[in-house]
Each structure stands twice: as C-alpha cells, then as structure tokens.
Amino acid sequence: MSSNIVLKASELNKSFSGIVAAKDINVSINQGEIIGIIGANGAGKTVFVNMITGYLKPTSGKIEFMGSDITGIEPRKATHIGLCRSFQISQVFMTMTVKQNLMIAMSLAKKSGKTLLDPIEDESISKECDTILKLYKILDQKDNIVSTLSQGIRKLLDIAMAVVGNPKVILLDEPTSGVSVEEKFGIMDIVIAALKQTETSVLFVEHDMEIVERYVDRVIAFYQGEIICDAPPKKALSDKKVIEYVLGH
Amino acid sequence: MLSLAFSMVLYGLLAKAEFLGSTDGMSISPSTLFGLELTRQYLFFLITFFVICAAVSIQAYLRSTLGHLTTAIQDNEIRVEFLGFSVQKAIHIKYVISACLAGGAGGLMAASLGQVDPDSMVNWNVSGELVFITIMSGWGNILAPFIGAIIFEFIRTYAFEWAPQAWAAIVGGTLLAIIFFFPGGIWSIIEKVFNYGKKKDVK
Numbered sequence: 001m002s003s004n005i006v007l008k009a010s011e012l013n014k015s016f017s018g019i020v021a022a023k024d025i026n027v028s029i030n031q032g033e034i035i036g037i038i039g040a041n042g043a044g045k046t047v048f049v050n051m052i053t054g055y056l057k058p059t060s061g062k063i064e065f066m067g068s069d070i071t072g073i074e075p076r077k078a079t080h081i082g083l084c085r086s087f088q089i090s091q092v093f094m095t096m097t098v099k100q101n102l103m104i105a106m107s108l109a110k111k112s113g114k115t116l117l118d119p120i121e122d123e124s125i126s127k128e129c130d131t132i133l134k135l136y137k138i139l140d141q142k143d144n145i146v147s148t149l150s151q152g153i154r155k156l157l158d159i160a161m162a163v164v165g166n167p168k169v170i171l172l173d174e175p176t177s178g179v180s181v182e183e184k185f186g187i188m189d190i191v192i193a194a195l196k197q198t199e200t201s202v203l204f205v206e207h208d209m210e211i212v213e214r215y216v217d218r219v220i221a222f223y224q225g226e227i228i229c230d231a232p233p234k235k236a237l238s239d240k241k242v243i244e245y246v247l248g249h
Numbered sequence: 250m251l252s253l254a255f256s257m258v259l260y261g262l263l264a265k266a267e268f269l270g271s272t273d274g275m276s277i278s279p280s281t282l283f284g285l286e287l288t289r290q291y292l293f294f295l296i297t298f299f300v301i302c303a304a305v306s307i308q309a310y311l312r313s314t315l316g317h318l319t320t321a322i323q324d325n326e327i328r329v330e331f332l333g334f335s336v337q338k339a340i341h342i343k344y345v346i347s348a349c350l351a352g353g354a355g356g357l358m359a360a361s362l363g364q365v366d367p368d369s370m371v372n373w374n375v376s377g378e379l380v381f382i383t384i385m386s387g388w389g390n391i392l393a394p395f396i397g398a399i400i401f402e403f404i405r406t407y408a409f410e411w412a413p414q415a416w417a418a419i420v421g422g423t424l425l426a427i428i429f430f431f432p433g434g435i436w437s438i439i440e441k442v443f444n445y446g447k448k449k450d451v452k
Contacts, residue, residue, distance in 0.1 A: 053331075079333035091331065093324040104321055107314040108332045116315045161332065 004031040006168050006201050007052070007083070012061035014047055014225075021047040023225045025061070029169065032199040034192065036212040036233070038246055039222030045205045046088070048222070049171045052203075053085045054078045066168065084167040088174045088205075090154035092146050098157055099142040102129045102164065109165035135194045136160045152183040159191055163200065170195065172204035176211055184208065188215055209247065213237060221246050253373045263367040274366025277359050287360060296357050303350055308391040315342065319388070381420070385427050387434020397435055 005028045012025035022044045029035060037045045050056040052063060057072040064070065065083055078084075093101050106125050111118065133139040136156045141149060146157065155175060162170055175191060176184040192215050195202050206212050212219060212233060219236035221229040223245040229236050236242055264272050280287045287295065310316045318339045321329050326336045359365045369375065378401070386397025401420075408419035431438055 075330050076333045076335060079331055085331060087327075091325055091328040093321050093328065095320065095324055100317070104314065104317055105332050107317075108334050111314055117310065117313045119309075119312045120314050120317050121312070161328070165333065 005029065006031050006066055008064040009048075009052065010062045010064070012048070012051060012063065013059045014044075014051060014056060015059050020225050022051065022058070025227060027220060027227070027230070029201050029203065031168070031201055032196075033218060034195075034202045034216050035204070035218045035220060036216035037203060037205045037220050037222065038207070038209070038212060038236075038242075040246060040248070043222040043246075044225035045222050046173060047225070049085065049173055049203070049205060052078075053083060053171055079165065079167075082165070082168040083171075084162040084165065084169075085171040086155070086158045086162045086173060086175065088177055090151070090158040092154055092157050092161065094147040095145065097143050097145055098133065098138060098149070098153075099126075099129060101146060101157055101161060102132060105161040105164045106132075132160050132164060135190075135197075137190050150183075151178040152180065152187055155179055156187060156190065163195065163198070166198060167200060169201045169203065172202065174205050174207065176206070176208055184211065185214075209237065253376055256371050256376050257373050260367050260371045260373070263371060270366070272367060274364055274368075274370075277363050277365060279363070280360040292357075292361055296361065299353060299357060303353070304391045304395075307346075307350075310346070311389070311391065315339065319343065381424055385424060385434055387431075387436030389436055389440065393434065393436035393439075396439075400435065 007027075007029040009025050009027045012022055013020075014022040025044075025048060027048075037048065039045045047056060051058045054070075054073045054075040054077065062069060062071050063073075065081060068081075070078065070081065070083070073081075093104065096104075103120055103125060106129055107116070107120055107122070110125065130139060130142070133142055136159070138153055138156050138160070141153055146154060149157075155178075159170075159172060159175065172191070176187060179187060188211055192202070204216075216233055219229065219231060219233050219242075220227055221236060221239070221242045223241070228241045228245060229239045231239065237247070263269060269275060280292075282291075282295065285291065311319075318329060318334065322336055322339060329336050329339070355370060358369075362369070382394060382397045382401050385401060386393040404423055405416065405420055408416035412419060427434065433440075
C-alpha cells in the first residue's frame with residue numbers, strides 16, 4: 001500500500017448549540033486504505049463522515065483532500081473532486097428501475113453543460129452501467145423498480161451510484177445496516193472487491209465487529225466525539241478503552 | 250401554492266390598473282408576422298407550428314439527463330446533490346422553460362382572442378385548470394397533457410350541461426378519484442395497458 005495521503009482532517013471540531021459532537025479530530029487516510037470507523041451510538045462517527053462530505057460544516061478545523069483545503073465544501077463539489085459517499089439509509093430513486101438509477105448517476109458523472117440535454121439512453125453509458133451492475137452482482141435486477149427490492153440490493157445500488165464517478169475516497173455509512181445476517185458478508189465481499197480494483201480509499205462506519213475485523217486495514221474508534229484509538233484491527237479491538245467504551249465488555 | 254398566490258397578487262394589481270382597462274382588459278390590434286397579417290387561418294397554422302415545436306422540444310428534454318432529474322428530484326433530492334448536481338439549478342431551469350412556454354402560449358392566446366384581461370390570463374382559476382390537467386394527465390410523455398386537456402374539456406363541457414349548479418363538484422370529484430385510484434394520472438394507465446400488451450407479445 002502506498003503512503004500517499006489523500007484525505008487529512010486536522011483539529012476538527014463540531015458542536016450543536018453547545019453540545020460537542022466532534023472534538024479535536026486528527027485523521028490521515030492513505031490511498032487505497034480501508035478504514036473502519038467504530039463507536040457507540042452518538043459517538044460522533046456519522047458527524048465526522050458528514051463533515052468530510054460537506055453535509056455538515058465543522059465549527060473549527062481543517063479538511064484537506066489531495067493537498068487542497070476543502071473545509072465546508074458543498075456536497076456536490078465534494079462529489080466533483082472525487083469524494084463520494086453512501087448512506088445509512090439507502091438514498092436511491094425509489095420509483096425508478098435499478099438501471100435508470102445508475103444511468104442518471106453515470107450521466108451526471110460524465111456529462112456537463114449542453115451534453116446534459118443529450119438523450120440519457122446512450123449506448124456507451126448503458127454498457128458501462130451494465131459492467132458496474134455486473135461487478136456489484138445486481139445485473140439480474142436491472143429492470144426492477146427499486147421500491148420492490150430488498151435492503152441488501154438497495155445498499156449495493158446506493159454504493160454503485162456513489163462510485164460511478166471513480167472517486168478517490170468513498171465514505172460508506174453503515175453499509176450493512178438493515179441487511180440480513182446472511183447477506184452482510186456477501187455484500188461486503190462484493191463492495192470491497194470492487195473498490196480494491198480501483199484503489200479507492202474506503203472509510204466505513206460500522207457497528208458489526210465481525211465485518212470490521214474481516215475487511216479493514218485500520219480502525220478508528222470514537223467515543224463522545226473524540227478519537228480514542230487509531231490502530232490496526234487486532235490491536236484496536238483489544239485496546240482497553242475500545243473494549244470499555246465501544247464494545248461494552 | 251406560492252405561484253397561485255403570486256398570480257392572484259398580480260390579478261389584484263391588474264384589476265385595479267385603470268390604464269390597462271381594469272377587469273375589462275384591453276383589445277389587441279390585429280397581429281402581424283414579418284409584415285403578414287395573421288388571419289384566423291394563418292393564426293391556426295402558427296399555433297399548430299408552435300405546439301409541435303414545443304412538444305418535440307419538451308419530449309427531447311424529458312428524454313435527456315436533465316429531464317430525468319425531474320423524477321429524480323421528486324424521489325430523492327439528497328441523492329441528486331450527492332451525485333454532483335445542484336437541485337436548485339435543476340428546478341430553476343424547469344421554471345425558466347415553463348415561463349418561456351407560458352409566455353409564448355399567452356402571446357398566441359392574446360393574438361387569437363384579440364383581447365387580454367386579468368380573468369383569462371392571471372386568475373388562479375386558469376392556473377388551477379392547468380394544474381388539474383397536469384395531475385390528471387400524469388407525466389413521462391408529451392402526449393399526456395394533450396390527452397388530459399381533451400378529457401378535461403370533455404368533462405367540463407358535459408358536467409356543465411348535465412348539472413349547471415354542480416359542475417365544479419363533478420370536475421373536482423373526478424380529480425380526487427384520479428389522485429386516489431391512479432396517482433400516476435391517465436398516462437400511467439396507458440403505460441400499464443401498453444406494457445401488458447408487450448408482455449403478452451413476449452409470451
């Protein structure tokens with residue numbers, strides 16, 4: 001793994017009407033690294049992800065992406081520079097088919113200005129969408145309306161929509177929440193294999209320690225808005241503070 | 250609702266503007282196009298040309314990425330933002346297109362009637378009729394509003410003939426029935442019938 005830093009958060013703070021949600025967060029993420037963010041509910045994991053992707057503006061601190069200051073960037077600008085995300089609750093277009101969802105995502109990633117007025121049914125885009133759907137193993141669902149599909153497929157589609165623009169960093173907020181026990185490893189195998197192919201750095205928020213142990217290179221543990229541990233999975237999951245405040249043993 | 254409220258504010262201003270003829274409005278002198286006087290026959294061709302051009306352009310727009318954003322925004326604004334497109338910008342573009350079409354149609358209507366007055370141009374009833382036609386027609390194809398407009402006129406005409414005191418209740422009841430039983434409008438019924446036919450052919 002290279003040690004090129006793609007994303008760096010320095011002294012990041014966020015408070016809501018005096019309530020501290022994030023305190024002095026310092027994190028560096030290398031290219032191609034897979035990082036698991038863990039912590040109890042309300043520990044500040046999602047606040048951190050939301051600040052990185054521009055959904056929330058930090059109260060103070062600095063976020064750098066590929067060396068440029070992106071603190072407080074708008075979500076759509078974050079997407080343009082290669083910083084994408086998926087959501088805890090899948091954010092997809094429920095009344096459309098799986099393929100239509102991906103066609104829109106792909107068209108917006110590839111087109112701009114007047115080309116947005118070109119027909120969406122473009123052969124090359126359609127082929128690329130099929131390739132991605134195949135990679136995420138949902139090609140057989142392409143003509144189905146999303147609202148009729150399982151949470152697992154919606155999650156895969158949500159992640160597939162986030163990666164169509166070939167992001168440098170992707171933030172996955174609880175990629176296996178709401179997914180059945182039988183489906184969770186299958187989904188993560190598919191997602192991680194697909195993202196490793198493109199050397200995309202992955203940050204994912206997760207409550208399931210089996211998933212964390214199995215897929216990540218590094219674990220960042222949060223407690224009351226602060227990072228209490230930043231280490232490889234074996235070391236992190238046996239850390240005294242992590243056991244007490246996150247795992248609750 | 251805000252658009253309807255603004256149109257009623259404009260209606261109030263126009264109704265009080267004596268120099269524009271107040272509620273009576275004003276007559277329009279016969280229109281010309283590049284020096285050619287627009288007789289009823291020429292006007293018919295001009296309107297038909299305008300309608301065809303507008304329909305073809307809008308259908309092309311609906312098939313484009315930008316057009317598909319209409320449903321996407323209706324489904325999930327957050328996702329559209331995180332795909333890198335400004336929801337505000339998309340809505341703004343739609344408003345501009347709508348304004349251009351409404352402006353063009355208003356101009357042709359004035360030329361056709363030879364008269365403009367607040368009641369036929371900016372009263373909320375006129376906007377309400379268009380909203381009615383839109384909801385009843387559904388979306389997804391440019392043919393939908395044409396079919397919807399014909400059905401609307403049909404319902405209104407016959408409802409007025411059969412029950413002059415209660416025609417508005419009949420029209421309103423029809424709209425409610427469509428919202429409850431066919432939320433996708435008339436076009437969704439046509440699509441279902443068409444898709445059913447296609448599936449049958451495949452079998």
